[in-house]
Amino acid sequence: MTELSLEGLAARAAQEASHPHGVAGEIITPVNSSKNRPMYASRVKVYPKLVHGFFRKMKWIVMAVTLGIYYLTPWLRWHRGPGLPDQAVLLDFAHSRFYFFFIEIWPEEIYYITGLLILAAIGLFLVTSVAGRVWCGYTCPQTVWTDLFIHVERWIEGDRSARIRLDREGWSVRKLFLKVSKHIVWLLIALATGGAWVFYFADAPALADQLWHLDAPVIAWGAIAAFTASTYLLGGIAREQVCIYMCPWPRIQGAMFDEESLLVSYKADRGELRGPHKKGTSWEGRGDCIDCGQCVVACPMGIDIRDGMQLECIQCALCIDACNDIMDRIERPRGLIGYDTLSNPDRRRAGLKQRFRIARPRTLVYAAAMLLVGGIMLYALTHRQTLELNVLPDRNPLFVTLSDGSIRNGYTLKIQNKELTGHNYRVSIVGLDGARLIRAVPDEADPSMVLVGADTLRAVKYFIALPPDKLSQVKDGEAAFSIRVTRLDDGTITETETGFRGPQ
Amino acid sequence: MTQEHKHRDDLSGVDTTGHEWDGIRELNNPLPKWWLYTFYACILVAAVYWVLWPTWPYIHDGVWTHTNGVLSYVQRDTVRQELAAVAAGRQQTLDQITKTPIENVASNSQLMEVALAGGKAAFGDNCAPCHGSNAAGSKGFANLNDDDWLWGGSLKEIQQTITHGIRWEADDETHQNQMPRFLKDGMLPRDQVNDVVEYVLSFSGREDDKAAATRGAAVFAANCVTCHGADGKGNKDLGAPNLTDAIWLYGGDKNTILETVSNGRGGVMPAWNSRLSEGTIKELALYVHSLGGGK
Structure with missing residues (x-):
């Protein structure tokens, strides 16, 4: 019950007077009103400055090794035998085989690739939990090619300040020449990248010859064009935008770190309070960071490592080199920016010894998972069956009555020889008394012998006939038996169970 | 006057959308401009596609049709060309099979492979209605899988039967002779x-x-x-x-x-020489012979 008081009535009268229709006129702005925020962000161009130091050297080495692997792998030869490709790494789609040195994978063995992907994923988790985004910072193709493209830009246009100046000044013959040369070199690198890609899918020397004489398949040209375009766009033009906006990994990696992971970090406990420092004055009561901004200008992502852990940071460690260089010059100890854990600043502040623990439950579990998956794969690979037999019984007609009253069934035998040499196999019947084996197309002298060439599957049609006096084995219209295939030279046996059909 | 529903996330310093779900807020990061331009470029590509290639369906004279695009590209034409190329390739092999005596085709594994595949296809098109899809036959229509042959089961004999038929009056070389009607015609009590x-x-x-x-x-x-x-x-x-x-x-x-x-009995099989080429009949004979009962 609402109590009717004079004050209450007066307040209601006043409210109704201000809202004549009884509708409360609220003043509110929609949460997504364009007045409240910029809809689209313009790109801020990044001009990374060249640094020198341990990590820059590491990155040069990693770049040389990864690009070397990428460009040279298709040219490695691996002798397998006559009629088989002699390319060490080859994805042979036309013959549905994948060759990797001594390993050869048939389409139905694609689980090996699944295993490799699982290994790669767990490996990524392990490395990330130990030392952060090592993949992003050193080995990701996006990073490697961007680094190469930035280097080309620096070589043609000069270092950071020269590039900024060039972009600010008006168009001139010199500027046009520099810009055009840069894009031409970028496109040549991109073309080489796309060109190398197609060699993984065909015999490299043969395809190179075809490309040279302009009679390569359309798909090769298409792949080269697509990869040239994407390398140029992603490595030359888009660069850090790929990592920030396109890649899902920065979003996931947050879950891979813990307070013990080694991350490229600014040691705020040592650096703050930051500020300019005059040579010769005391370092008492202030931090080691002189706010010179060298870590920011060195950053290929254009961020400030001193803002803490960020999605944009690919942890390439170039800011470490930049900062160490400054520390040497101002005669302070190196490592103001360095690989550090999230928990160490607190430990140092509390006067505890800083701690680096690589072996901890998370990393041990990842390592154990890798060992397990790797072990399973190794076992599967070493115990890989090189002889397989599939039996496809005829379904129409299920059986045929012959003039002497025998019952005949038809079977297609698919014999897979995954060895790199051809072998002779003998086909025999196990567990069907009195059965006669008949080769449908007697194309070999001994009808029970099948020659299967190196690394192929051969389908052979056989009939099996059971004379009338042996038909009692066929109960309820079917008798189970096996077809055996024996490799002649070493006696390897494989058997497949199947059925013999007859009248009910 | 204006009440700003603005909220800034302390940790990242980024504005949020203002929504809140159990204490979780969504950061309101702006989309990069190039992303927007990429979207516009996609729209442009779609528009160019409409102009060049078949796109929009519409009803013309009560029938569904579509715009053809200025390139007048029709996928069926490509299929037709590809099929014609395949047929031309097959014709070459078929010519070779036609020229080669049937026993020699059987001993040539390359020709035999083509002949068996072609025979199987031709069987499905021409023979299956009577003899069944895998030649298993039925009452009055011979099972061609078995080893019992009314008119002979050698390659030559099968070829002869398919070519001239059985009791096919239009063909002079057809297999004649039939089982008399002993009771009906009063030949036997x-x-x-x-x-x-x-x-x-x-x-x-x-x-x-x-x-x-x-x-x-x-x-x-x-x-x-x-x-x-x-x-x-x-x-x-x-x-x-x-x-x-x-x-x-x-x-x-x-x-x-x-x-x-x-x-009496007098089943009829057509003479196929008026309908199928000599090469196809040879392929059929080889296929039927290979079903397991060939002599």
């Missing part, structure tokens, strides 16, 4: 028909009446041996079936044999 059927059953040890079977032997000798032979094993030159084996075209039970002797 009813009791003799019964006796001879008992005798025929005795070939496979299935006679009901030994005395009738014995009597039937004389009837058989007088009327049937010309075609079926003294031992009842038939004669493939006359299309007379072997009466001693386990295979019966119309059925081997007593009533069916009675019906056969009384009313």
Whole structure:
């Protein structure tokens, strides 16, 4: 019950007077009103400055090794035998085989690739939990090619300040020449990248010859064009935008770190309070960071490592080199920016010894998972069956009555020889008394012998006939038996169970 | 006056959308401009596509059709060209099969592979309606998988049968001869028909009446041996079936044999030379021969 008081009535009268229709006129702005925020962000161009130091050297080495692997792998030869490709790494789609040195994978063995992907994923988790985004910072193709493209830009246009100046000044013959040369070199690198890609899918020397004489398949040209375009766009033009906006990994990696992971970090406990420092004055009561901004200008992502852990940071460690260089010059100890854990600043502040623990439950579990998956794969690979037999019984007609009253069934035998040499196999019947084996197309002298060439599957049609006096084995219209295939030279046996059909 | 529903995330310093779900807020990061331009470029590509290639469906004179685009590209034309190229390639092999004697095709594994595939396809198109999809046959239509052949099971004989047919009047070389209607045409009285059927059953040890079977032997000798032979094993030159084996075209039970002797039989198979090329007939013969019963 609402109590009717004079004050209450007066307040209601006043409210109704201000809202004549009884509708409360609220003043509110929609949460997504364009007045409240910029809809689209313009790109801020990044001009990374060249640094020198341990990590820059590491990155040069990693770049040389990864690009070397990428460009040279298709040219490695691996002798397998006559009629088989002699390319060490080859994805042979036309013959549905994948060759990797001594390993050869048939389409139905694609689980090996699944295993490799699982290994790669767990490996990524392990490395990330130990030392952060090592993949992003050193080995990701996006990073490697961007680094190469930035280097080309620096070589043609000069270092950071020269590039900024060039972009600010008006168009001139010199500027046009520099810009055009840069894009031409970028496109040549991109073309080489796309060109190398197609060699993984065909015999490299043969395809190179075809490309040279302009009679390569359309798909090769298409792949080269697509990869040239994407390398140029992603490595030359888009660069850090790929990592920030396109890649899902920065979003996931947050879950891979813990307070013990080694991350490229600014040691705020040592650096703050930051500020300019005059040579010769005391370092008492202030931090080691002189706010010179060298870590920011060195950053290929254009961020400030001193803002803490960020999605944009690919942890390439170039800011470490930049900062160490400054520390040497101002005669302070190196490592103001360095690989550090999230928990160490607190430990140092509390006067505890800083701690680096690589072996901890998370990393041990990842390592154990890798060992397990790797072990399973190794076992599967070493115990890989090189002889397989599939039996496809005829379904129409299920059986045929012959003039002497025998019952005949038809079977297609698919014999897979995954060895790199051809072998002779003998086909025999196990567990069907009195059965006669008949080769449908007697194309070999001994009808029970099948020659299967190196690394192929051969389908052979056989009939099996059971004379009338042996038909009692066929109960309820079917008798189970096996077809055996024996490799002649070493006696390897494989058997497949199947059925013999007859009248009910 | 204006009440700003603005909220800034302390940790990242980024504005949020203002929504809140159980204390979780969404950062309101702006989309990069190039992303927007990429979107516009996609729209542009779509528009160019509409102009160049078939796109929009519409009804013309009550029939669904579509815009053709200025390139007038029709995927069916590509398919037609590809099929024509395949057919041209096949024709070459078919010509070779036509020229080569049938036994030599069988011993040439390369031609044989093509012939068997072509024969299987031609069988499905032409023969399956009577002989069944895998030549298993049915009553009155021979099972071509077995080893019993009315008119011979060698490659040459099968080729001859397919080419000229059986009792196909339009073809002079067709297989003639047929089972007479012994009862219907008054050639044999009813009791003799019964006796001879008992005798025929005795070939496979299935006679009901030994005395009738014995009597039937004389009837058989007088009327049937010309075609079926003294031992009842038939004669493939006359299309007379072997009466001693386990295979019966119309059925081997007593009533069916009675019906056969009384009313005769005269199944017809067309002569295919007027409809199929010599090469295709050869492929068919090779295919049928390979089904397991070829002689």
